[in-house]
Structure formats: structure tokens, C-alpha cells
Amino acid sequence: MYPPAIQKLIAQFAIFPTIGPRTAARFVFYLLKASDEETKNLAESLLQMKERVKLCSFCFNPFEPIDTAQGKPSWLCEICRDPGREKTAICVIEKESDLAALETIKQYRGRYFILGGTVHKLKQEDLEILRTKELIERVKTPEITEIILATNSTPEGENTALYLERKLANFNKKITRLGRGLPLGGELEYADPETLKSALENRK
Amino acid sequence: MYPPAIQKLIAQFAIFPTIGPRTAARFVFYLLKASDEETKNLAESLLQMKERVKLCSFCFNPFEPIDTAQGKPSWLCEICRDPGREKTAICVIEKESDLAALETIKQYRGRYFILGGTVHKLKQEDLEILRTKELIERVKTPEITEIILATNSTPEGENTALYLERKLANFNKKITRLGRGLPLGGELEYADPETLKSALENRK
Amino acid sequence: MYPPAIQKLIAQFAIFPTIGPRTAARFVFYLLKASDEETKNLAESLLQMKERVKLCSFCFNPFEPIDTAQGKPSWLCEICRDPGREKTAICVIEKESDLAALETIKQYRGRYFILGGTVHKLKQEDLEILRTKELIERVKTPEITEIILATNSTPEGENTALYLERKLANFNKKITRLGRGLPLGGELEYADPETLKSALENRK
């Protein structure tokens, strides 16, 4: 229906998360109206991002290694190389945006570890998306005393946390989970029994 | 449009909570098709409910006073007259369905107090819907040592809890609130900062 | 959980269309707070509605037969006994609220026929909810020249219209369906092909 160059671009946008062919088409028509400059900038930003952004060798947080003009390039992200961050706690999260959410509250002062996903079932092939081996390596170091398993409270997040708890049980570290309770805006009537139990237990 | 007897009934259903005229009309057409028996039963149930159900003289929970055949009628609901319930704690909730939600989890063993609502602003006329005076009377008794302000985590619930905290401050009782945290199914990325802070603080 | 008289009423409201147990409970707590007067009025309205409202012997529209003080009771609803309405057209609709919707636009001047439902499949037991026999009787009279099959444009409505078209084919009457097209507020991009075809065909 649409010319090939448009169809190709629609197909490429349509595999973006949450995007279907109709929204992908809207993206393309938006770009068709945008200036050549704007489209060129977008293409450049895409390439630049892939070129410049690396994953932190400790926590897998994406970051831009320091410009060599400023000295040696770093293999650690800003958080991991910050001397002000405590080295005793490691907070295991599923993905980049969870790290961003936790940083926003400016409360946690330790380091993170991006797990790379969560799993629904404990099938070997599914488990491979998790950076379990790397996590175990980080956790082994004596400086780490607490592992916070901050996966989501979804079935996948819970499953993954249980799996990691088992895997990390032998390292003699304190393992914690995020506290459960009534969220801001939550109503007793619509809360599930588990949440309500925790909210009652954790009252203060 | 509709005959008067139908219009009148639509108007009466349309003031039910969450119901508008269109759903009210569907109720009436449903009843029109229902048997005379069914409608008669509904009318009787309405009258019976108003006649039989009373509010507990301690917690304002609706209950049916014991049949006099079984002895003296009671002015206390089943929970309040249960000798197995602890008398030391009183859990203040907004409404009947909140009490039902908390009873479902079979964890709380104290008594309740139905506040009758929550307020958005601390205007005198709004505050009158709250059973504050009655709550203070209950709380004064020495047997009560903990007051759980289990209002919803909505702005109204928070406002009301703050207001009650001030009103109850002089009675030297432990005042607690439900614990805040990530609810079951909650995701870090979509949690508000307050909830995330509490979830991190209450980790265990 | 709730006292028997409340539980019974919740169960009765919970079978109302679109209502589940939680909303039914809200209805009962609403009534618990309402005055005795209000509840008594509701119970009376229920009984009155069942007693006074009858179905029109021509179109099955619910109506209140004229008070005998004003003369003989009628077996025809206001529309059917209105001498100003044309007797040549009969508009077949699924249910009472469809009749109300069509009357609102004050455009149709013929009579109606409430079919009593629509069917998904042409199974004998399903077809029994339709007043097909009564419709055929009405349609047979020579004064009727047009039958408007104004069922919804849903699969059930379409099925039912097709079924009736076949049943009514031998009576040599003009059979029409509501015009299809873009509804007010409709957008070409989101319209289904059938709707778009009709909109293009019916352009004017």
C-alpha cells in the first residue's frame, strides 16, 4: 500500500516495544513532515548512542566512558565509580528504568546490579537471560554485606527473587526484599490480602 | 418517556452509588422481566434489612442483634462481643467494606471502629461526618493501648489520619498507621517516590 | 461475613445486570445510611412498578393502562393508541431502551415492535426468546407496508435481522435495515471496511 521506503520503516518501528503497525505508520508520517535536518539528527543520535554507550563492567548500567582527553577511560558507570557510594550493599534490579526510579528518591547509597530481566518459569533457557553468574561473582567479595533483591512484586519478579535467594544462600550475606504494604493512594477495599497483611504487620 | 412507575423507580436507582440513569433503566427492565415473586422478595429484603440490621454500639459495624429467644438482645456486634478478641487494640477504618477486607485476612485480633467517612478538608461541616467524639470516648478507656489509624492511603485518608492523630495525641496511646510499601503486583518503574522510599526503608 | 439480612440483599442486587458483589455491597451500605422512609419508598416503587406496568398488546412496550376513572382501560401503549402515528410502518427493535433511543430523535412516526432480544446462533432454543410468531401476526395485516428491522449492528443483531428477513420474505412487504455509515465523531482511519464502504456508497 505505502511506498517501499515507508513500509520498511513502518516495519522497523512496529517491532519497538508497545508499538503496532498503526502507530508505526504515524511515526513515519510524522517524520515525513519533519525537516530533513530533524530526521538526519535522529539517525545520527541512533548511531552515536550505540557507539558511545557502554555497559558498566560492575553493574551493567549503560553509561558513556569518560573521554580519554580527561584521562584514562573508565569501565565503571558514574554510580559505581563514585567514592561516596557505599560498597557494602548491592541492589539487584531487573532493568535500567528500575535503577532510574530508585535513584530518583535519593535514598539508597549503595551500588546496583542490573539483572537483565525476570523469569516466569525456572526453565534453563529462560534463566539464561539473567546475569546470575555475574551477580554471584560480585556478591562473593567480602565488602558486600547486604543483597537487596529489588525485583518487581509481579509473579515474574517474585519467582526470580526466590530463585536468586536460593542461589545466593551459601554466601552468608544478609538478603532482603523491598517492603510490601499499601502504596500511596491505595485503598483497603481493593488491596489484595497479601498486601493488606504486610501493611498491618509493618504498621508503625 | 417511560411510564411514571418506571420513571420513578429509575430515579430511585439512579441515586445509588456509581449508578447513572442508563444503568438504572437496565435495572428496571431487568425487574420487569423478573417474576413477581422475585420482585416481591427484593422489596421484602429491603424492609427486613432496615428493620433487622442495627449498628454496633461500640464499633458501628452493622449487625443483627441476637434473637431474644436466645437470651437478651445484644448491642454489640459479633466481633465486639467475641471474648477471644483482644481489647487492647482498636483499628479505625473508614467504612464497613474496609472492616470486611481486614477480617478476610484473619490476622488482626483486636476490635474495630468505623469512622463513617474521611474528609478532604478540615472544615467543621465536613468533620461532622466523622465519629470523632465517639472514637475519643472509646479510646479513653485504659484497656486500649494501641490505636491503628487504618484509613486509605488516599489524600482524604491521609488528611483524616493526620487530623485524628492530633485529636488523640493527649491520650498517651501508641498510634500506628498501616505500613506503606510496594503492593503485590507493584512495579518499581510505576511506583510513586513515597511508596518506593517506604519499600526500601521497610525492606527485610 | 456480613449479617444475614445484608448478605441476602447483596445476593439479590448482585444478579442485577452489570452488578457484581462489591457494587451490590455498596448499594446495601448506601441503603443502610439512607432513611427508613427512602428504603420504604423504594420497596413500594418496586411493587407498584410490577403491579401497574403492563406490556402493550401490540408492540410489547411497557406502559401503564389508563386509569379506569378516565374511561376503559387500554391494552395499547401510548404510541400504539396515538391516532397521529402512521400504521403503515413497523420498526422492529430488540429492547425497550432502543425504542426510547429512537423516540428521542422525534423522526419516526410509525409503530414499534419489541422483539425481546437478539440471538447469536439460530438454535431453536435461542430463537424462542424472540417474539417471531407475534411479529408475523402484526405484519400480516394489510395496513403495514414497511418493516424496518432496526436491530443493532452487532453480530447478534445482524444474525437476528437475517433470520427475520427470511421469515418475513413471503409477506410481500418492503423490508428495510438502518443505514450504515460513519457515526458522528467517527474517523476514517479507525472505521472498519464495511462501515467505510457504506459511508462512501451513501455519500450525498
Add this chain to the structure above:
Amino acid sequence: MYPPAIQKLIAQFAIFPTIGPRTAARFVFYLLKASDEETKNLAESLLQMKERVKLCSFCFNPFEPIDTAQGKPSWLCEICRDPGREKTAICVIEKESDLAALETIKQYRGRYFILGGTVHKLKQEDLEILRTKELIERVKTPEITEIILATNSTPEGENTALYLERKLANFNKKITRLGRGLPLGGELEYADPETLKSALENRK
């Protein structure tokens, strides 16, 4: 929060239609995980699309001019240069995806004209987004006998059609609008009065 190269790309995606910063971030993290190849392909497709796709000089439909190897490049899109399409009708639509929707039904055999938008108010600055001047030029030619104003049935679409009707009134052409009626799946009870009126009028 995120590294500059990520933040820049998030900002560029966040101005795409229907996309906010959160979804834009999901796009970037998706690309971060995608292969370099995939990202490079996307960047190339963007540039290619802008380079290859031109707007048809008659109808403003985006198209790829014929490869010069196949003869002279064309300034007309596939539809406009198709000798099988009737030259008598011109169908005015708001945007590219409306043209695609109408082509899907394979019923219309004339040409199109992409207006470039619709306006809410008839303010001069708003009206400038419409290709009114170009439309008038196309319409002037004697071969065109019918102008179909196929704008959406939204307030903006209706306003724009009324505006164009006035502008085109002096050219002695038949001006039509898409037929209004009950859409596929539509229900009488929820249809607005205008739609119901048209559905009744256009019955057949």
C-alpha cells in the same frame, strides 16, 4: 539521570506522536539491546525514506518517483498516474492514513487530495495548514465533476468540510460528504441522535 547520548535520543523519540518520555526510554533501552546492525539499518531507513519519498504533485500522497532506469521520473503517485482511475471525482481526505483506509476497501476509483490536516477554528493561521489553494486549482479543471469531502466526522473534520464547501461553492461541482449511519457493531442505545437520524433516513 541517563547518559547524554541516551537522554538525547529519549528527547527525540518523546516528540513522536502519542509517545511520552517513559515510552521513549523503553525505545532506547530496546535499541541498546538490539544488534549494532539493527540500529544501523534503522538509521539508514530513516535517511532513505526522507531521500526517496516525495509528495505527489497532484494529490500530495507520498510516493517513490519511478527509477530513472525505467524511463523519466514521475511527479505523480501510482494512483494519480494510473490510467484506470477516473478523473471525474476527487476525494478530499485529511491525511495519508485516511487515503490508505479508503484504498483498502477497493471501491473508490477516482483520485484523492490530501488536505494536510483539519482545523478546529477558522482562524487564518490555522487555515494555513490546509492546502486550500492547491485544492481549488485541482478542482477548477473541467474534468472534475464531483468533490467528495471525506473528512472525519469529528468536530474538526465537520468544520473543515463546511469551510471547504463555502470555498468551493462557486465552481459548480457536485459536492458530497460521506454517508452517516450506524457503524458496524453500533448499538442504537449508545448511538448519538444525529447518527440515529441518519441511520433511519438512509434505511434501505
